Amino acid sequence: MSATQKVFWNNTANATIVTQLKNYLNSKNYSSESKSFVKQFIDAYLVSGLNLNVIKSAASPCNIDMTAVSGNSPEEIKFNSVYSKLMASSLFKQMLASIFEDSSRYNIKFKIGNVTNPNNEGETQPLRLSSTNVYNEITLRTDFINDASEVRIATVIIHEIIHAFLNVTRVNPDLGLTIQALSTKDFAACINSCYDGLNGPMPQHNFMTDYMGPVISEILSEIKSSLFTAAQINRVEHPQLYNNYYLYAPTNTIPPTMSSIVVPWVWNDFIWYQSFQGLDSCASFNAIFESNSVAKYYYNKYLTVANIAFAF
């Protein structure tokens, strides 16, 4: 440990958090990875001024301050429930490293409340405490948390964390750009400009289909059983019991429309489509799900059935 870290460690005022860090190290058998986490956590804790949560940070791809969402309101309880389910995914913690091949950790504070554009489900604002200290504040809309299905909330949390990562690491001050919140369109442009060359020249959309989509899909797949109730699963797997929640095959027309042929619900397909929800306004999205295509038809229909079947 550095001298500063040792001072923090030995300060009785930090006893609670140090105990949590010791427990974490014990649980990980003092692995080199866990020691690295603890060191960076202490540095982040000291510099950020945030009240970072050891347990949630250790299971997340970034250091997390949950103090603003730790109350007993229905939306806070629901948010924490979904977040805990995400933490159970082994890939969630590694998702930024898996998507971006960058293992930097950064700091996030979660909030629930109003967002600038009242239609947006969440927004991520980079806040600068000093010239070198930036953290992201992710705000999720209160009624969105109350009304949305757990899978949709999980997807938005993942997307916002990616957004936060891009806010900090992908806007390069050396190029004269200031750190600022990225709109969704900027997000897509940022991804395209920064990651098109990840494995040599690639078409614009490949980053989302080859990297981001699979990682988000895998996270959601890992925690699928916890995100849906037995009743919700039954609705889509056995729609005939309800004479509803049917997924219809497309007609062989342009555009494809609903036929009366029922096709079985395929969870992997749903989760793939779900991983792109919220990216509809990106040009990259439209390259993946072209207008009048069967892929776009199924994207729409899977999410429509999900909106109805998972709403209660």
Place this chain on the structure above:
Amino acid sequence: MKTIILFILFATPVLSQDLNYLKSQDTVYIVLKDMKEFAFKKLEFKKFNFESEGNGKLNQYNLIDSINRRISIIVPKDIKEPSSDRSINVKRKKFLKKNNARIITLDFIKQYYPDELFFNYLGLTTTKMHKVIYIIDEDSYNRRDRNLSLRKAFIEAWSYSEF
């Protein structure tokens, strides 16, 4: 001349519904054409395109604006769940007397941008519809059938939110 006056008397209440009154109501009724099996129709209005499709078991109506944001009205027929009141029959005369100010038609809807109408006055958010919406079959409504069939709709918004 008589026909024209009668038409105006008949049509005006529907075309001039009070938005703030609609906003204050828990339930709103929309008159739309029932889609027959494998039907698909597209209409282009000034403020949005309107698509309707049906397969005999489900109708879907999409209001798509110039930047591809979409509000979908989904009307399943004869379902067992989520609630038993999804399809009800009412006596036309009594129903209209009580609910005329809560009935809107496509002619009314097309005067507005979809988000303007649905988000500001009909209780839609990006995740939930906060009003109950019933669909009245346009043919039955225009034929002045003695009984009207009402089907509860699901409404959903697409691409209006960013993250």
